[in-house]
Amino acid sequence: MNKYEANLAQLKELEVSAYGYELIREVLLPDMLGQDYADMMYWAGKKLARKFPLESREDLPAFFLDAGWGTLTIVHSKKQELEFELEGPLVSNRLKYQKEPCFQLEAGFIAEQIQLMNEQIAESYEQVKKRAGKVVLTVKWDMKDPA
Numbered sequence: 001m002n003k004y005e006a007n008l009a010q011l012k013e014l015e016v017s018a019y020g021y022e023l024i025r026e027v028l029l030p031d032m033l034g035q036d037y038a039d040m041m042y043w044a045g046k047k048l049a050r051k052f053p054l055e056s057r058e059d060l061p062a063f064f065l066d067a068g069w070g071t072l073t074i075v076h077s078k079k080q081e082l083e084f085e086l087e088g089p090l091v092s093n094r095l096k097y098q099k100e101p102c103f104q105l106e107a108g109f110i111a112e113q114i115q116l117m118n119e120q121i122a123e124s125y126e127q128v129k130k131r132a133g134k135v136v137l138t139v140k141w142d143m144k145d146p147a
Helices: 002-013 018-050 058-068 088-097 104-118
Strands: 072-080 081-087 121-130 133-147
Touching: 018 072, 018 088, 018 104, 058 081, 058 104, 081 088, 081 104, 088 133, 104 121, 104 133
Parallel strands: none
Antiparallel strands: 072 081, 081 133, 121 133
């Protein structure tokens, strides 16, 4: 862990406007990455998960809050599948104003965290629920497919 990563705990205490974050995420990155934006965000989420591994899936909601990604709730848990709901002001704003809102960063992050925890290949996908003002993130893994 480098000095900046070690300093991130202190950055949690700062409160800043979401404007700058949304400019980068919803304006700059889509322009720079073009049609690869969603795929790159998914892999970026996986990379972040490897840099910031969590102890258990119960730690995911706290990380999402700290990262400013929204309120994450575990909705369903099955043998080889987890379903989460993501809500919050930024989520609602994206759902309301973005033609095609993308939550692949969050999907990739969850997939990699579950993969690291289960030691099995995991993939995640999003379902945007505009009317409900939330996103459903589903992660699945195969117990016969070790990571």
